[in-house]
Amino acid sequence: MRHDDDFDYTKQAADHLRETGERLGLCIGSGHAHMFVAAALGYGSRKAMQDDPNGPWFGSQWLSREAENVSKIEEAIKRMNKAPVREDQAPMVAEIVRAGLTPACRDCGEHSSQSWPLGYVEAGDNADWVCPRCSSDDAQYGHCRCCGDDVLYLLDELDDQGLCSEHRGEFDLSPEEEEDWDSYIENIQKDG
Ligand SMILES: [Zn+2]
Numbered sequence: 001m002r003h004d005d006d007f008d009y010t011k012q013a014a015d016h017l018r019e020t021g022e023r024l025g026l027c028i029g030s031g032h033a034h035m036f037v038a039a040a041l042g043y044g045s046r047k048a049m050q051d052d053p054n055g056p057w058f059g060s061q062w063l064s065r066e067a068e069n070v071s072k073i074e075e076a077i078k079r080m081n082k083a084p085v086r087e088d089q090a091p092m093v094a095e096i097v098r099a100g101l102t103p104a105c106r107d108c109g110e111h112s113s114q115s116w117p118l119g120y121v122e123a124g125d126n127a128d129w130v131c132p133r134c135s136s137d138d139a140q141y142g143h144c145r146c147c148g149d150d151v152l153y154l155l156d157e158l159d160d161q162g163l164c165s166e167h168r169g170e171f172d173l174s175p176e177e178e179e180d181w182d183s184y185i186e187n188i189q190k191d192g
């Protein structure tokens with residue numbers, strides 16, 4: 001699922017926090033949800049986050065990596081009038097926010113902080129994302145022998161040797177190597 005550059009992942013995270021909260025029997029209002037997202041990203045309020053000239057780019061698919069501030073969430077809970085969660089639930093709130101900041105899975109639409117970008121992408125680049133459950137489908141996804149397990153590919157993008165387009169031919173012999181092999185084999189056969 002690809003989004004325009006002006007897509008706001010912090011808003012997506014606030015919505016996700018409210019929906020997940022509802023399923024857990026927690027009623028989290030919009031204002032509180034936005035405050036938790038800002039807190040996870042290290043801010044005292046959404047306004048402070050928006051006003052920070054060096055603040056996060058809301059259109060980035062990689063915001064969850066920066067949303068580790070559990071102590072800021074605890075502070076926010078303490079400050080809140082009728083907080084919808086307890087202080088000891090701050091780590092859970094942080095985890096839900098991180099999931100909500102991550103793009104939806106291209107297959108099932110789930111949000112997970114453990115999702116992978118598809119293909120060889122640098123942090124910050126836009127990609128399609130796949131959740132852990134869908135990416136474990138080895139009839140659809142796989143890994144390049146050279147890129148390793150940290151890069152997820154569609155099986156269609158890998159050749160029959162299990163190599164991505166970048167590494168295709170990595171194990172093919174050069175014409176000189178092939179000649180060497182031929183004479184080597186010839187020699188063995190002669191001696192044998
Ligand atoms: Zn999925």
Ligand SMILES: [Zn+2]
Pocket residue numbers: 144145146147148163164165166167
């Ligand atoms: Zn590769």
